[in-house]
Amino acid sequence: MHKANRFRRESMCGIVGFLGKKRKTTFLIDKLNLLEYRGYDSAGYAELSEGKIYYSKKVGRIINLKESINEDSEITCAIAHTRWATHGKVTETNSHPHLSKTEEWAIVHNGIIENYEVLKKNLKFSPKSDTDTAVIAERLEELNINTIEDFIKSFDDVSGSFGLAAICKTKKNTIFLGKRKSPLFISQNKEGDFLIASDPICFKDFGTDYYCFEDNEFAEVNENGLTFYNSNLNIIKKRKARLDSLFKSYGKNGYSTFMMKEIFDESEALKNQVAYYKSQKIFEPLNKEFLESFNKVKLIGCGTAYHASEIGAKYFQKILNIDASAEYASEFIYNEPLLDNNKTLFIFVSQSGETADTLGALKIAKKLNSTCICLTNVMYSSLARLGDIVLPVAAGVEVAVASTKAYTCQLSALYMLASHLGNIKNRRNINYFDEIIKLSDKVLKFDKEQLNKLSSFLKDCNECIFIGKDLDFITAKEASLKLKETTYINSSSYPSGELKHGYLALIEEGTRVFAIACEKKLNIKTINSVKEAAARGADVTILTNDEGLKNEENVIYFSEENEFLLPILSIAPIQYLSCKTSLLKGINPDQPRNLAKSVTVE
Ligand code: AGP
Numbered sequence: 340m341h342k343a344n345r346f347r348r349e350s351m352c353g354i355v356g357f358l359g360k361k362r363k364t365t366f367l368i369d370k371l372n373l374l375e376y377r378g379y380d381s382a383g384y385a386e387l388s389e390g391k392i393y394y395s396k397k398v399g400r401i402i403n404l405k406e407s408i409n410e411d412s413e414i415t416c417a418i419a420h421t422r423w424a425t426h427g428k429v430t431e432t433n434s435h436p437h438l439s440k441t442e443e444w445a446i447v448h449n450g451i452i453e454n455y456e457v458l459k460k461n462l463k464f465s466p467k468s469d470t471d472t473a474v475i476a477e478r479l480e481e482l483n484i485n486t487i488e489d490f491i492k493s494f495d496d497v498s499g500s501f502g503l504a505a506i507c508k509t510k511k512n513t514i515f516l517g518k519r520k521s522p523l524f525i526s527q528n529k530e531g532d533f534l535i536a537s538d539p540i541c542f543k544d545f546g547t548d549y550y551c552f553e554d555n556e557f558a559e560v561n562e563n564g565l566t567f568y569n570s571n572l573n574i575i576k577k578r579k580a581r582l583d584s585l586f587k588s589y590g591k592n593g594y595s596t597f598m599m600k601e602i603f604d605e606s607e608a609l610k611n612q613v614a615y616y617k618s619q620k621i622f623e624p625l626n627k628e629f630l631e632s633f634n635k636v637k638l639i640g641c642g643t644a645y646h647a648s649e650i651g652a653k654y655f656q657k658i659l660n661i662d663a664s665a666e667y668a669s670e671f672i673y674n675e676p677l678l679d680n681n682k683t684l685f686i687f688v689s690q691s692g693e694t695a696d697t698l699g700a701l702k703i704a705k706k707l708n709s710t711c712i713c714l715t716n717v718m719y720s721s722l723a724r725l726g727d728i729v730l731p732v733a734a735g736v737e738v739a740v741a742s743t744k745a746y747t748c749q750l751s752a753l754y755m756l757a758s759h760l761g762n763i764k765n766r767r768n769i770n771y772f773d774e775i776i777k778l779s780d781k782v783l784k785f786d787k788e789q790l791n792k793l794s795s796f797l798k799d800c801n802e803c804i805f806i807g808k809d810l811d812f813i814t815a816k817e818a819s820l821k822l823k824e825t826t827y828i829n830s831s832s833y834p835s836g837e838l839k840h841g842y843l844a845l846i847e848e849g850t851r852v853f854a855i856a857c858e859k860k861l862n863i864k865t866i867n868s869v870k871e872a873a874a875r876g877a878d879v880t881i882l883t884n885d886e887g888l889k890n891e892e893n894v895i896y897f898s899e900e901n902e903f904l905l906p907i908l909s910i911a912p913i914q915y916l917s918c919k920t921s922l923l924k925g926i927n928p929d930q931p932r933n934l935a936k937s938v939t940v941e
Contacts, residue, residue: 352449353421359532379421381434385445386417396434420447437473439480446505448472450521453499487559513561518552548579598739598928609779612733633684636663640688643742646817651753658761668696690745691937692720739929785912794919803851806835811855818913825921825928835868848876856883857905
């Protein structure tokens, strides 16, 4: 356990690198800032200048690093890093870049070198840092790595994952790069300068296209240009990808946090998604033959994406009358699937497309020869590249750790998919595109004043509970997760019918209860549970489409007839409430403590 945690310290980091004509060092640090959203606890950079490596590492925010650098200093060849720790000390020694004993090499790394202890035993000098990355830096020096070929070969006996960039004091204006499992990209702008990054978001305002490293690909970039190699030392030709135009809208747009901005993006994002699906004829290949190719659907994701998967499973059950279920990726990986044929359609849901558990589950499904649909917001992600069919979640860049617009767009994509297949199966013609467009105009219509007031009570709460039935129970789970991660209030979620089987014992005067009651046939049941809780002194807020309750106090009302779409309407006010409460508590909802946007380790 301890050993695994030591690896994990180096896992969800951010990498940038620059090689080109002189630029202010702050250019690179500003690029590092674009990776802030991933979460980090220290930052560092190293540059190569006149045969020497200069570096600075600082614990805490990127601004600490920026302040340690002379603002007039310039770079031509440099690498930088944000490190995100989950366990162990956050120290400058453990921060990247890691340098070899005589400071000949400096490297930044994202990933896990699984056999680093074995590799370390073979070193003459034991690095001061106890990280796996430091071992790689030292090895480069001790193995006398001179050429890119030597560099590539040195990874033959390295196991684990890496996206890394290395500079060497004897190699003027040269950066060596390598990738296995962890993402790595490089872009060249029209002036011929190169930018390296672990997320193409850094290429915004730099280039118009970029290369994406595949597993076990390496590269040397220097004044003569960029050359890619595979692990057999063969030079390879690669195709460029266009930079996502959505990056153009990256920014807080006047909102104080990304989370709030992203909630208010939701209406537009739903519309954009429909426009994209229509123009790209996304569903065209999913025809009758495709429908007949499976008799079971398994949806897989983590956290919020798991909740979207659960709702998606309900859509498949209810619209297509098919056996559909959702599973946590982290559970699926360790439960040998009981599938006796390849007639299971897998759908993997992930905002980032880089979640290690979800990728692990995808690899298992692929081994079963099943068709794998990947639903992701990041079209250059590993998930998008590995899926048989990729459904885009066209939500635009989502920066806040707490997922909001990606979730509502995931639900809308899953609804459109199930409805499209339902139209084929049931020979009907439901216009799901129009339905989503109509819904998108309602999604932000909740009463902000009512929720602002509620947040001022909620901020002093220690605990609250969300209840609901069927689809509403899943919304209750997502609502509870959103509130927990952004406000640190301990919240639970229960099927409303389960209250009387245990949780009721915890209800007392002032307990906060949120009841989601949006399914017409089941509302009455949830309202009964509300009464049971209220009779014991609970303060209840009801989110409902029940017209009869419309004018009651403490009711958040939605007018929407399509019950499948109500989970989109009922989560938005809770996202807003969570964000507001978070801000009132002085928490930054974009970067809740201990959490990262993209969880790239199991
Ligand atoms: C969402 O608010 C959470 N931060 C988290 O649960 C997230 O949904 C989960 O880690 C999965 O991420 P993914 O969608 O990028 O795979």
